Structures are given as C-alpha cells and as structure tokens.
Amino acid sequence: MRLALLVSGIGIAGLGACSAAMAQSTEITVATVNNPDMVTMQSMMSAFNEAHPDIKVNWVTLPENELRQKVTTDIASGAGQYDVVTVSNYETPIWAQNDWLAPMENLPASYDADDLLAPVKEGLSVDGTLYALPFYAESSVTYYRKDLFEKAGIEMPDKPTWTQIKDFAAKIQSSSDGVYGICLRGLPGWGQNMALFGTMVNSFGGRWFDMDWKPQLTSDEWKNAANAYVELLNNYGPPGVTSNGFTESETLFANGQCGMWVDSTVAASYLSDPETSQIADNVGFAQAPYETTEKGSNWLFTWALAVPQSSKHQEAAKTFVDWATSKDYIQAVADDKGWLAVPPGTRQSTYASDDYVKAAPFAPLVETAIKSASPNDPSAQEVPYTGVQFVTIPQFQAIGTRVGQLMAAMLSGQSSVDEALQQGQTFTDRIMQQTGKPQ
Numbered sequence: 244m245r246l247a248l249l250v251s252g253i254g255i256a257g258l259g260a261c262s263a264a265m266a267q268s269t270e271i272t273v274a275t276v277n278n279p280d281m282v283t284m285q286s287m288m289s290a291f292n293e294a295h296p297d298i299k300v301n302w303v304t305l306p307e308n309e310l311r312q313k314v315t316t317d318i319a320s321g322a323g324q325y326d327v328v329t330v331s332n333y334e335t336p337i338w339a340q341n342d343w344l345a346p347m348e349n350l351p352a353s354y355d356a357d358d359l360l361a362p363v364k365e366g367l368s369v370d371g372t373l374y375a376l377p378f379y380a381e382s383s384v385t386y387y388r389k390d391l392f393e394k395a396g397i398e399m400p401d402k403p404t405w406t407q408i409k410d411f412a413a414k415i416q417s418s419s420d421g422v423y424g425i426c427l428r429g430l431p432g433w434g435q436n437m438a439l440f441g442t443m444v445n446s447f448g449g450r451w452f453d454m455d456w457k458p459q460l461t462s463d464e465w466k467n468a469a470n471a472y473v474e475l476l477n478n479y480g481p482p483g484v485t486s487n488g489f490t491e492s493e494t495l496f497a498n499g500q501c502g503m504w505v506d507s508t509v510a511a512s513y514l515s516d517p518e519t520s521q522i523a524d525n526v527g528f529a530q531a532p533y534e535t536t537e538k539g540s541n542w543l544f545t546w547a548l549a550v551p552q553s554s555k556h557q558e559a560a561k562t563f564v565d566w567a568t569s570k571d572y573i574q575a576v577a578d579d580k581g582w583l584a585v586p587p588g589t590r591q592s593t594y595a596s597d598d599y600v601k602a603a604p605f606a607p608l609v610e611t612a613i614k615s616a617s618p619n620d621p622s623a624q625e626v627p628y629t630g631v632q633f634v635t636i637p638q639f640q641a642i643g644t645r646v647g648q649l650m651a652a653m654l655s656g657q658s659s660v661d662e663a664l665q666q667g668q669t670f671t672d673r674i675m676q677q678t679g680k681p682q
Contacts (some may be wrong), residue, residue: 332366380588424479433643445539
C-alpha cells in the first residue's frame with residue numbers, strides 16, 4: 244500500500260520533536276460503521292501506521308443503528324470512550340451547538356478544505372466552522388438491471404416516477420424467474436427505511452411539519468407515499484424485507500436477485516466491480532424517482548469523522564481524521580485498490596479526475612445527484628426545518644426511529660397504513676409538545 248508521508252501540516256504538537264515523546268504511543272479508539280468504505284479505511288491502516296508510528300488505532304465497528312445509539316450515549320454523557328466518531332450531517336450541527344464536538348480548525352493548507360463539495364461542507368459546519376470532516380457523501384439513485392429491462396421490452400427514463408417504478412417492477416418480476424422486481428430498505432431506523440421513505444414523502448408533495456411545527460403524517464401526501472411503498476415491497480420485493488437495510492439490499496442486488504434498487508449513490512462502485520458484483524456488466528443508473536414533485540427526491544447524507552470534546556487525545560484523533568479524509572488518502576486508495584474503491588462524494592478534485600471518471604462512468608450522475616439535493620428547500624410546501632430525508636432537530640432521532648418501526652409494521656401486515664400513520668402522528672405530536680418548538 245502506497246501513501247505519501249503526511250507529516251507536514253497534520254497538526255500534532257511536537258511531532259518529530261524529542262525521541263522520548265516519540266517513543267510514547269498514543270492510543271485512540273475509532274467508532275465506525277461496518278460498510279465497505281469503512282472496511283477499506285481499516286485496510287489502509289498500514290499506511291497510517293507507517294506515517295504515524297506514535298499513534299495506535301483501536302477500532303469499534305458496529306451496524307449503523309447500534310453505532311448511532313452507542314455514540315450518541317457516549318457523546319451526550321461525556322464518557323470519552325471514543326476519540327473519533329463516525330457521524331453524519333444530521334448529528335454534526337446539533338452536537339456542535341451543544342459543544343459536544345471539537346471544531347476542526349487550523350487545518351493544514353494541504354488539506355484544502357475549499358476542495359470539499361459545497362453542500363457537503365455546509366452540512367458539517369456551524370457559522371462557517373467545520374465540526375466534522377467528510378469521509379464520503381451520498382445522494383440517492385435508481386439502479387436497474389439493463390439486461391432485464393431489455394428482456395421485458397422496457398426503458399428506464401433519466402428520472403423515473405414512482406408509478407413507473409411500480410410498472411417496471413411488475414414487468415420484471417413476471418418475465419424473470421427468481422428475480423424480485425425491486426429491493427428497497429425495510430429495516431426500521433431513521434437512517435435505514437426512513438432515509439428512503441422520507442424522500443418518497445417529499446416527492447409525493449409531503450412534509451414532516453407545517454410552518455407551526457404541527458406534524459403532517461396523516462396528510463394525503465403521506466398516505467399516498469406509504470401506500471406506494473407498501474404495495475411495491477409486498478407485491479414485488481423479497482420476503483423478510485423488514486430485515487433488509489442498505490447492506491442486505493446491496494447484496495441482493497449485486498447477486499442478481501433484484502431488477503431494481505433505489506438507494507445510496509455510494510453503492511455504484513461496489514455494483515460496478517466484477518469482483519464484488521455478479522451484475523457489474525448489466526447495472527444501469529438513473530436519478531432517484533419522484534412522483535408529483537422532484538423537490539426532495541434526492542437525499543443528501545454524509546458519513547463524516549469527528550472528534551468529541553470528551554476525547555482525551557484530541558490532537559492524535561484530529562491527525563487521524565485529517566489523514567482519512569484528505570486528498571492524499573483518496574489518491575492512496577486509488578493507487579492501491581483502484582479508483583472504484585475511493586470514497587466518493589466529498590471532493591471536487593475527485594470528480595475532476597479523468598482517471599476517476601474513466602473508471603467510474605457513473606461519476607457525473609452521482610455528482611449531479613449530490614448537488615441537486617436541497618436540504619434548505621426539501622418540499623413543494625414551505626417547511627420550518629432543514630434536511631431532506633431527515634429533520635435537523637434533536638427530536639428527530641426518536642421520531643424517525645418510531646416512525647420507522649411503524650413503517651415496518653405496515654410492511655409486515657401488523658398495522659394498516661392509516662393506523663400506522665395515525666400512531667406516528669400522535670407520537671410525533673406528543674414529542675413536540677413535550678419539548679417545545681425548535682428555536
């Protein structure tokens with residue numbers, strides 16, 4: 244593995260000073276999620292160790308929902324169990340305002356923060372200061388099997404509607420033995436099924452709250468989106484869908500078991516690689532679906548690395564974060580594992596690279612999806628909040644988790660759409676009354 248030594252500008256006080264200090268190893272603990280890009284980061288650790296032999300990195304790798312629970316508890320309590328945490332553009336501005344995260348100030352010139360894509364950088368900043376550095380960023384996209392579309396005599400438009408997606412799913416499933424028409428997230432969680440369903444609500448013209456912060460979950464727009472979601476998965480999805488999150492759905496599609504999949508742009512590289520995908524030669528790409536409006540149909544999500552204020556080793560932790568999110572890291576991954584393996588969605592220089600675009604012909608579509616996401620204008624109706632597939636308020640973690648559970652209950656037949664949405668409305672209204680309107 245090849246990586247240039249990043250000593251200059253990394254920012255550890257006294258690095259290379261006296262041999263006695265160098266001899267003392269600082270241990271940091273990094274909490275992260277178990278997805279392919281984070282696994283790649285761990286596989287690159289020999290390069291980090293070579294450049295920084297005085298820093299030992301310990302890993303805590305967890306499923307997404309469990310990671311959020313454990314990290315939130317640790318951060319809120321100030322326990323200091325983790326020195327680097329994997330957070331998103333949901334938590335970062337909230338936690339920064341609570342003074343739970345160390346500002347990522349005095350970055351070296353070589354880091355080139357101006358190279359970060361503007362929507363990604365803005366989502367991790369408060370009053371112009373970065374509080375986390377982006378490891379990768381994503382929007383949503385429609386993946387489909389070109390061979391199955393050709394067999395069924397159908398053509399995917401550049402930006403399909405959800406009605407078209409349903410029609411395509413029916414035709415694929417009826418013409419292809421052993422292949423489900425579509426895979427979508429069904430695993431409950433505000434960052435799992437609700438990431439996908441939140442954009443569906445937007446594209447059906449819905450919103451989470453009106454301008455007085457009154458929940459809107461029983462609106463016609465929510466009901467129409469929920470009925471479409473349930474019909475798609477119950478009629479054309481795989482069994483046991485409430486156990487399928489991002490990783491499980493990605494595996495199903497890569498193994499050729501689904502005709503379509505609407506999910507994160509970050510999967511594009513994995514699905515295009517013959518070593519990881521059985522349908523690499525036949526995967527097609529289109530923008531995420533919409534229905535009555537394109538507003539809010541593309542989500543925006545960033546997995547980023549941050550340093551808690553409770554960390555006892557902030558300088559060493561910041562050194563690791565700088566390294567793992569730098570242009571040099573991206574180039575090192577490209578050199579060692581190929582351009583398809585680089586973390587996407589964060590830097591202008593990545594999308595300006597001829598080598599990257601050649602290896603990843605989907606790159607322009609991904610860049611367009613990320614730049615078209617509209618956190619400040621996510622709905623056809625006026626909203627008081629920021630966020631596409633989530634609402635950037637502290638209450639949303641509980642709200643999104645509960646509504647995600649109710650969505651799973653709809654899919655499994657334990658509840659009707661109307662019953663589940665009424666329960667979600669009641670729960671959300673109670674939370675907002677208990678906590679008061681966000682300031």
